Every structure is written in C-alpha cells, then in structure tokens.
Amino acid sequence: MISPGMxxxxxxxxxxxxxxxxxxxxxxxxxxxxMTLLTAITLFLLVASIYPLVAAGERPGIDVVEMLPGLSIAxxxxxxxxxxxxIASFLWIFTSIYSIGYMRGHHEENQTRFYFYFAxxxxxxxxxxxxxxxxxxxxxxxxxxxxxxxxxxxHGTEESKRAGRVYLGxxxxxxxxxxxxxxxxxWVITGTLDFxxxxxxxxxxxxxxxAILLALYxxxxxxxxxxxxxxxLPAAMVAPTPVSAxxxxxxxxxxxxxxxxxxxxxxxGVNFLADINVSEWLQYAAAITILLSSLVAMTKxxxxxxxxxxxxxxxxxxxxxxxxxxxxxxxxxxxxxxxHAFAKITLFFCAGAILVAAHKTxxxxxxxxxxxxxxxxxxxxxxxxxxxxxxPFGGAWSKFYLAYGALEAGQLALVAALMISSxxxxxxxxxxxxxxxxxRPPETPGHYSRPQSDGEIHEAPIPCLIAISVxxxxxxxxxxxxxxxxxxLKQIILP
Amino acid sequence: MIQAHLxxxxxxxxxxxxxxxxxxxxxxxxxxxxxxxxxxxxxIALILLLQVNETGTISYxxxxxxxxxxxxxxxxxxxxxVLVIVSGIGSVVMPYARLSIEREIPWPRIYLFYTMxxxxxxxxxxxxxxxxxxxxxxxxxxxxxxxxxxxALGKDRRALTAAFRYLIMGTIGATFYVxxxxxxxxxxxxxxxxxxxxxxxxxxxxxTIQAAIAFxxxxxxxxxxxxxxxxxxxxxxxxxPTVVTIFLAATATKVAVYAFLRIIFTVFGNVPVxxxxxxxxxxxxxxIVAMFAGSFVAIYQTNIKRMLAYSSIAQIGYMVLGISxxxxxxxxxxxxxxxxxAVVKGALFxxxxxxxxxxxxxxxxxxxxxxxxxxxxxxxxxxxxxxxxGVPLTVGFISKWYxxxxxxxxxxxxxxxxxxxxxxxxxxxxxxxxxxxYFQPAPEGAETRSEAPMxxxxxMWFLTxxxxxxxxxxxxxxxxxxxxxxxxxxxxx
Numbered sequence: 001m002i003s004p005g006m007x008x009x010x011x012x013x014x015x016x017x018x019x020x021x022x023x024x025x026x027x028x029x030x031x032x033x034x035m036t037l038l039t040a041i042t043l044f045l046l047v048a049s050i051y052p053l054v055a056a057g058e059r060p061g062i063d064v065v066e067m068l069p070g071l072s073i074a075x076x077x078x079x080x081x082x083x084x085x086x087i088a089s090f091l092w093i094f095t096s097i098y099s100i101g102y103m104r105g106h107h108e109e110n111q112t113r114f115y116f117y118f119a120x121x122x123x124x125x126x127x128x129x130x131x132x133x134x135x136x137x138x139x140x141x142x143x144x145x146x147x148x149x150x151x152x153x154x155h156g157t158e159e160s161k162r163a164g165r166v167y168l169g170x171x172x173x174x175x176x177x178x179x180x181x182x183x184x185x186x187w188v189i190t191g192t193l194d195f196x197x198x199x200x201x202x203x204x205x206x207x208x209x210x211a212i213l214l215a216l217y218x219x220x221x222x223x224x225x226x227x228x229x230x231x232x233l234p235a236a237m238v239a240p241t242p243v244s245a246x247x248x249x250x251x252x253x254x255x256x257x258x259x260x261x262x263x264x265x266x267x268x269g270v271n272f273l274a275d276i277n278v279s280e281w282l283q284y285a286a287a288i289t290i291l292l293s294s295l296v297a298m299t300k301x302x303x304x305x306x307x308x309x310x311x312x313x314x315x316x317x318x319x320x321x322x323x324x325x326x327x328x329x330x331x332x333x334x335x336x337x338x339x340h341a342f343a344k345i346t347l348f349f350c351a352g353a354i355l356v357a358a359h360k361t362x363x364x365x366x367x368x369x370x371x372x373x374x375x376x377x378x379x380x381x382x383x384x385x386x387x388x389x390x391x392p393f394g395g396a397w398s399k400f401y402l403a404y405g406a407l408e409a410g411q412l413a414l415v416a417a418l419m420i421s422s423x424x425x426x427x428x429x430x431x432x433x434x435x436x437x438x439x440r441p442p443e444t445p446g447h448y449s450r451p452q453s454d455g456e457i458h459e460a461p462i463p464c465l466i467a468i469s470v471x472x473x474x475x476x477x478x479x480x481x482x483x484x485x486x487x488x489l490k491q492i493i494l495p
Numbered sequence: 496m497i498q499a500h501l502x503x504x505x506x507x508x509x510x511x512x513x514x515x516x517x518x519x520x521x522x523x524x525x526x527x528x529x530x531x532x533x534x535x536x537x538x539i540a541l542i543l544l545l546q547v548n549e550t551g552t553i554s555y556x557x558x559x560x561x562x563x564x565x566x567x568x569x570x571x572x573x574x575x576x577v578l579v580i581v582s583g584i585g586s587v588v589m590p591y592a593r594l595s596i597e598r599e600i601p602w603p604r605i606y607l608f609y610t611m612x613x614x615x616x617x618x619x620x621x622x623x624x625x626x627x628x629x630x631x632x633x634x635x636x637x638x639x640x641x642x643x644x645x646x647a648l649g650k651d652r653r654a655l656t657a658a659f660r661y662l663i664m665g666t667i668g669a670t671f672y673v674x675x676x677x678x679x680x681x682x683x684x685x686x687x688x689x690x691x692x693x694x695x696x697x698x699x700x701x702x703t704i705q706a707a708i709a710f711x712x713x714x715x716x717x718x719x720x721x722x723x724x725x726x727x728x729x730x731x732x733x734x735x736p737t738v739v740t741i742f743l744a745a746t747a748t749k750v751a752v753y754a755f756l757r758i759i760f761t762v763f764g765n766v767p768v769x770x771x772x773x774x775x776x777x778x779x780x781x782x783i784v785a786m787f788a789g790s791f792v793a794i795y796q797t798n799i800k801r802m803l804a805y806s807s808i809a810q811i812g813y814m815v816l817g818i819s820x821x822x823x824x825x826x827x828x829x830x831x832x833x834x835x836x837a838v839v840k841g842a843l844f845x846x847x848x849x850x851x852x853x854x855x856x857x858x859x860x861x862x863x864x865x866x867x868x869x870x871x872x873x874x875x876x877x878x879x880x881x882x883x884x885g886v887p888l889t890v891g892f893i894s895k896w897y898x899x900x901x902x903x904x905x906x907x908x909x910x911x912x913x914x915x916x917x918x919x920x921x922x923x924x925x926x927x928x929x930x931x932x933y934f935q936p937a938p939e940g941a942e943t944r945s946e947a948p949m950x951x952x953x954x955m956w957f958l959t960x961x962x963x964x965x966x967x968x969x970x971x972x973x974x975x976x977x978x979x980x981x982x983x984x985x986x987x988x
Binding site for chain 1 (some may be wrong): 706738881884885886887888893894896899900903904908911912915916918919922926930933934936967968969970973
C-alpha cells in the first residue's frame with residue numbers, strides 16, 4: 001500500500017507522464033485520446049483515494065525539496081483543496097470525452113499540442129489544490145498561467161495572439177506585481193508561508209499592513225478576476241470551447257478563487273480578519289464586480305463572451321464569500337466553487353455543441369435553434385437555473401449560504417446586490433434557451449446554416465452529449481446530495 | 496603536495512597554455528588543448544571551493560614571499576564561488592565553441608581565438624583569486640586586452656569599432672583603477688588587501704583616500720558596465736563572435752562586480768565608504784535607473800543579441816542594487832545573482848548562437864517559425880527567458896526573492912516595487928521573441944526542421960538544466976552566497 005504522501009505526488013506525476021504519452025502517441029489520434037482518458041480516470045481515482053482520509057480529519061502531506069533555507073516545496077491536503085481537486089479531476093474526464101467530439105467535429109488543428117497542454121494544466125491545478133504552503137501554490141499558479149497560454153492562443157491568428165498577450169500580461173503581471181510581492185512581505189513579517197489553521201499573520205503586524213497585504217493578495221490573484229483585472233477572462237474565450245469549459249470555467253478561475261479562500265483562511269485567519277475589520281471595502285469591490293459584469297454580460301451577443309462575463313460575476317461571489325470573513329461566507333464561497341463549476345461547464349459545453357452542430361456563435365442567430373437541438377438547449381436551460389440559484393439545483397445552496405453570510409455580517413446592501421445579480425442572471429441566461437425554443441430563425445441565415453424549419457433533430461456528436469448530460473445531472477445531484485461537500489467544508493470553519 | 500599550490504595553478508595553467516595555442520596553430524588541436532586546459536581550471540576551482548568550505552580561507556604567498564611584501568593569493572568563499580562560476584562557464588563554453596567559431600571567425604585566425612580565450616580566462620580567474628590590489632590591476636588588463644582582441648575577431652566590420660570603443664572605455668576604467676591604487680599606496684605604502692584594510696582607518700578621512708575611492712568606484716563601474724558607464728557594452732556584445740559574447744556576458748562583468756565587492760568590503764572594510772548616506776542612495780539610484788533603462792531599451796531592439804546585451808545592463812543593476820542595501824540579505828541577493836545571471840545569460844546567448852548557425856540571422860523578425868524549426872533550441876530559450884523574468888522554479892526567482900526580501904527588510908517597499916516592476920518589463924522583451932518564434936508561421940520554402948549540432952545543444956542544455964536545478968534546490972548556492980555575504984560584512988569572521 002502506498003503512503004498518502006506518495007499518492008499526492010502520484011496525482012502530479014500521472015498527468016505529467018500522461019502528457020508525454022499523449023505527445024508520443026500524437027500520430028495516432030485514437031490511441032492519443034485513449035491516453036488522455038486513461039490519464040484523467042487514473043488521476044480522478046488517485047484523488048478520490050485521498051478523500052476518505054481528509055474526510056476523517058487527517059491532513060496527509062509531504063515535503064518534496066527544500067528550495068531555500070526554511071522554505072520547501074511541500075504539499076498538504078486539506079478540505080478546500082480536496083474539494084477543488086475532486087471537482088477538477090472529475091470534470092476533466094468528461095471534458096476529455098467532450099473534447100474528442102468537439103475537436104474532431106470542428107476539425108481543429110494541432111490537436112496533440114492541445115491535449116498535451118491540457119494535461120499539464122490539470123497537473124498544475126492539482127498542484128495548486130494540494131499545495132502545503134504559499135510558495136508551492138504560487139509556483140503551480142504560474143505554471144498554470146504559462147501552460148494555458150498555448151491553449152488560449154491555439155488558433156495562432158492575429159486575434160488569438162492579441163488575446164494571448166492580454167491573458168498573459170494580466171495574469172503574469174498581477175501575480176508578480178502584487179501576489180509575489182505580498183508573499184515575500186508575508187515571509188518577511190512572519191518567517192513562514194505554511195498554510196496554518198487560524199492563519200499566520202495574527203498579532204505580528206499592524207492593521208494597516210494587514211489591510212494592504214489583503215488587497216495585494218486579492219488583486220494579485222488575477223485568476224479570481226476581480227475588476228479591474230478581469231479582462232483576461234473574456235480575452236481567453238478565443239480558445240477552443242473545451243478549454244473555455246474546463247479551464248476558464250473550472251480549473252483556472254476556480255484556482256483563483258480557491259487561492260483567495262485559502263489565503264483568507266490559512267494565511268490571514270478568518271477570526272483575525274473579522275476582528276480587525278479590514279475587508280469591508282473588498283466586499284464592495286467584489287459586489288461591484290458581480291453587478292457590473294452581469295450588466296456587461298447582458299450587452300454581449302457572442303455566446304461565449306456572455307458566458308465569460310457571467311463567470312467573472314460568479315467568481316466574485318466566492319471572493320465576496322471570503323471577504324465576508326464569517327463561517328457562512330467561507331462555506332458559501334467553497335460551495336460556489338463546486339456548484340458554479342458544474343453549471344458553467346454545462347453552459348460552455350452547450351455553447352461548443354451549438355458551434356459544432358450549427359456553426360453559430362452569436363445569440364441573435366440562435367432563434368428557433370432549440371427545435372433542432374432540443375437536448376442541448378434543455379441542458380442549457382437547466383444549468384442556467386443552477387447559476388441563477390434556484391432549487392432543485394446545486395447553485396441554490398451556495399447562493400443561500402452566501403446571502404446568509406452577508407446577513408450575518410450585517411451587510412444588507414450586499415444581500416441586495418446578490419439578489420439583483422440573480423435577477424440579471426435570469427435575464428441574460430434564460431433569454432438564450434427562450435430564444436432557442438420560441439424565437440424565429442433569422443431572416444438571412446448564415447452561410448452554413450441548415451434549413452431549420454423541417455423539425456429534423458441535428459445535435460452535436462455523441463461524446464459531446466454524454467459530457468453535457470453528466471454535468472447537467474451533476475447540477476441536480478449536488479442539490480440533493482450535498483452532505484459530503486458540506487461536511488468536508490465544515491471542517492475548515494470549525495474551530 | 497600539489498594541493499598546496501592549487502591557487503597558483505588556477506591562474507598559471509591557462510597563462511602558460513595560451514602561448515602554446517599560438518604554437519599549435521591547427522585549429523582542431525588548439526581546440527582540444529584549450530578544452531583540456533579549461534576543464535583543468537574548473538576542476539581546480541571546484542577543489543578550492545571544497546577546501547575553503549572545509550578549512551576556511553586559504554592564503555598562498557606567491558613565490559614564498561610572505562604578505563604584505565610579496566603577492567598574496569587569497570581564496571575565501573566569495574573568491575572560490577566566483578572562480579567556480581568563471582572556470583565553469585569557461586569550460587562549458589569550450590565544447591560549444593568549436594563549430595560556432597568555425598562559422599563566425601575566418602579560418603586562419605581561429606588559433607588566435609583560443610590563445611586570447613585562455614588569456615582572458617587567466618585574467619578573470621586572477622582577479623578573483625588575488626589578494627593584492629596591484630596584481631588585480633594586472634589581471635584586469637590581461638583580461639581586458641585579450642577581450643578587445645576577442646571582440647575584434649567578429650566577422651562584422653562594426654566589431655572593430657565596438658572593440659575600439661571598448662578599448663578606450665576599458666582603458667579609462669583600468670587607468671582610473673590604477674590611479675586609485677596609486678593614491679592608496681601613497682598614503683599607506685601597501686598593496687596587500689588585508690594589510691590595506693588594517694591601515695585604512697588611520698588615513699580614511701584624508702582627501703587623497705577620498706579621491707582614491709572615487710577613482711576606484713568609477714574605474715570599476717566602467718568595467719562592470721554600471722549605468723551610465725555602460726556605453727561600451729551593447730555594441731561589444733552585439734558584434735563580437737557569439738562564443739565571445741557568451742563568455743564575456745557570463746563572466747567579465749561578473750568578475751568586475753566581484754572586484755567592486757572586494758574593494759568596498761575588504762580593502763575599505765574597516766571604514767564606512769558606502770555606509771555614508773549619500774553613497775548608498777546614489778548607488779541605489781543608479782542601479783534602479785539601470786534596471787529600468789536597460790529593460791526599456793531592450794524592449795525596442797530588433798537584434799536579439801543587442802536585446803540581451805541591454806538586458807544584461809538591467810541585470811547588472813540588480814547586482815549593484817543588492818550591494819547597495821549593505822545588508823546580508825541584500826549582498827546575498829547580489830552575489831547569488833552573479834551566479835544565476837551567468838547561467839541564464841550564458842544559455843540564452845548559446846541559444847542565439849544556435850539560431851544564428853541554422854537560420855543565419857539574429858534579428859527577431861527572421862525568427863518566424865523557429866519554434867517548429869528548432870524546437871530544442873527554442874525550448875531552452877523559453878526556459879531561460881523565464882529565468883530572466885524570475886518565474887518560480889528558475890534561478891531568476893531566487894535572486895528576485897532575496898532582493899525583494901532585502902528591500903522589505905529595510906522598509907524600502909518602493910524599491911521592492913521597482914524590482915517587481917522591472918521584471919515585468921523583462922516579460923515584454925522575452926515575450927516578443929517567443930511570440931514570433933512560436934506563433935508566426937515560417938516563411939515559404941524554409942527548411943522544416945533543422946537543429947544545431949549536438950555539441951552546441953548539449954552545453955546549452957547543461958546550463959538550462961542548471962538554471963532550473965538551482966532554481967528548485969537553491970539551498971546550496973544560497974548557503975555559499977549567504978556565508979560569503981556575512982563574511983564580507985564581517986557579521987561572521
């Protein structure tokens with residue numbers, strides 16, 4: 001039997017080796033995709049095998065190498081990271097299935113490179129999830145930025161190159177300029193960067209420094225896309241849809257908010273932050289991001305762009321949860337990671353399916369498309385409900401806890417912001433399936449559109465549909481079967 | 496028996512070997528001979544480092560004339576570290592040199608290259624090992640004169656003007672240095688560093704010594720290309736043969752930084768020179784201007800060699816910045832960056848050499864499709880480019896970490912912000928190359944895939960892997976740098 005520490009290392013090793021197997025089998029697509037799937041499944045099983053330990057209250061960990069005196073590359077699995085790793089590795093399996101349908105159906109080029117960097121990205125995400133101290137987290141954070149860049153700039157066109165520049169500039173820029181700065185500052189103040197329950201900063205420095213540090217962390221974690229550092233996310237939408245789905249709705253962006261939560265809980269300490277009350281203006285920053293990006297989303301006609309701004313908005317829910325610095329906020333933020341992951345990946349899967357099957361990207365062209373793609377549009381409708389936060393979908397729980405946390409913090413304005421945002425969600429998300437089912441086809445159909453009025457069903461390839469159905473079912477399951485997640489996250493907030 | 500004479504052998508072997516290359520004349524034999532010599536010096540340097548680590552500072556009286564009357568060779572941790580860097584780079588460059596030189600230097604002059612190369616190596620090693628200020632001047636001139644020749648060997652005729660310019664500036668620098676030495680000798684009657692350090696407090700406040708300090712700092716500032724005394728550097732690096740650029744970029748300015756440290760912290764170790772408010776501020780200011788000006792200008796270059804040359808000016812700024820903190824953390828950052836930058840810049844220029852040999856150009860716009868045509872070379876360029884930026888898991892990160900740490904330690908957070916800001920500029924100039932190489936399709940009719948020969952790839956990847964290895968496990972290098980820094984500041988004896 002291998003030790004838990006080894007299992008953690010295997011979780012990094014498997015996608016790493018897998019990526020090179022993908023490279024080696026690049027000339028034979030079927031074998032290559034088998035490799036991707038095998039790697040994804042193995043990874044999920046490995047991650048899942050750690051779960052019972054963490055659920056039982058253990059914190060398995062391992063020190064790999066001492067980088068600088070007193071500073072190691074180390075891993076330690078705690079509940080929040082466990083949840084994140086489970087979600088990311090689980091959804092990778094189905095994104096891989098989806099990718100097979102999408103990439104072939106859409107005749108993408110450089111598929112081997114695509115699968116290669118995809119696997120490396122997953123390794124980085126797992127590294128972030130399991131990091132035992134801030135420096136390890138930062139390292140994998142940067143790896144994730146760098147290895148998703150080739151995926152964003154996948155098409156190599158002028159547009160995607162420009163988007164790649166924005167992507168890299170903002171993510172690398174904020175992380176070096178603010179986050180690294182904050183990390184070194186923390187090290188100077190405390191002499192440690194280990195994630196410690198209750199935080200490491202309490203009682204070490206004055207409140208002003210803590211306030212500045214907190215801001216440096218929150219804005220320095222550019223992957224959390226708090227305005228005004230959100231532009232990279234819409235820019236990243238030039239990537240192939242599976243990338244947008246898994247990375248820019250789950251792995252990358254969730255790595256961002258995950259880091260915010262982790263820093264709040266394990267570097268600052270919830271109680272400490274609550275005592276000195278320095279996070280209030282960041283709550284408003286998050287609330288403004290929530291509302292503004294919802295408003296921007298309403299103006300976008302491109303489906304993926306609209307979903308991107310919706311993601312920006314939803315990410316700030318997590319940031320808001322963290323900045324409320326009370327138990328319910330943290331719980332809500334943690335849950336939002338899971339709930340939003342399943343719902344948003346479904347939406348992106350659907351967007352990709354529409355692109356592959358009907359070659360449409362603009363919402364205004366999608367009138368009546370629901371009749372030819374009923375399955376896709378139904379899934380889109382259900383996932384939208386989860387994003388909005390209606391039962392019986394998982395999203396209801398995270399919204400509930402977040403609102404509860406805001407109430408407990410005595411911030412009625414924030415509760416109102418959450419409610420208004422949900423209303424905006426209703427408008428900009430539900431209008432899409434409505435247009436699909438009840439709208440009329442555009443007068444001048446696009447050059448590639450099929451006759452839609454004959455009622456013939458024309459859905460995306462089967463692998464795409466499998467993935468869509470799994471993630472949609474996931475949204476419902478997470479509503480009725482929340483206990484494991486709840487119990488896991490509860491461990492964080494219990495004293 | 497022979498072990499006791501290692502400090503002398505360290506310098507004498509390349510010195511004696513150099514004229515032999517002149518006699519050998521046949522380029523392949525000269526190459527094999529020089530390869531052997533450089534590897535010998537590297538072995539000696541490693542042994543010396545181990546010895547110093549175990550037994551402490553080694554003092555070797557040249558010709559058994561005891562100090563302070565004779566010339567003393569003194570190997571402490573810092574000198575041993577620099578010796579390892581210089582001889583290490585010197586020996587890694589050798590296998591790479593053969594094919595690159597054949598391509599870039601006319602056939603009849605190749606043996607001259609090896610002669611001068613060994614002389615230059617001898618001079619640089621001498622600077623690092625000697626404990627005598629005048630002897631340091633001699634080696635400074637040995638290394639400088641040979642490097643003028645090395646630069647002038649470049650095929651491009653502009654190499655001649657570049658070498659001439661360097662000759663003028665370098666001579667001014669060396670002259671200033673020797674004037675400073677003369678003034679010190681006038682007041683103390685000694686040339687031995689340790690002896691000078693003892694005598695200095697008695698005469699420190701005299702005008703003569705104050706003038707000496709000014710001459711020494713400016714003289715060495717010229718050699719280490721501290722902004723605004725850097726004007727010789729870009730052209731010299733751009734037009735010299737690539738191998739020469741690799742060697743000089745990785746060692747010459749670093750050794751000058753070493754000499755600077757020696758003078759300030761050993762010779763003037765007992766008197767506050769930099770500690771005077773104005774001096775640190777001034778040095779810090781120059782360092783920061785260098786960091787930004789160098790990086791800004793680098794962004795606008797079209798020639799990669801030139802771009803990397805300007806980046807060197809910025810990187811030298813980091814080293815000087817580290818020195819200007821006058822704290823253990825700051826000096827550690829400066830010293831570790833000597834090593835880190837040598838490795839990274841060496842590998843980057845090696846990549847440029849590989850690109851030149853296959854694509855015949857070092858201009859960024861001609862690099863289209865290089866990512867597909869030369870994947871092995873470009874992968875190394877990307878990794879080392881990240882090292883230049885200071886991305887974690889590369890050596891650059893370790894340097895930045897210590898420099899920012901030192902700045903925050905002193906409460907100088909605007910300086911820390913400046914360090915961060917200038918590394919963002921590095922992102923831009925590195926990225927310009929990567930983008931063209933990977934995301935612009937190769938021009939029609941270009942060869943699909945052709946890599947540089949193995950003898951060039953192997954040394955490049957050796958340095959690249961070193962830059963990753965010492966970025967992941969930096970405890971060893973950091974220990975050396977930290978101890979050396981503490982020793983210089985007399986925190987420990």
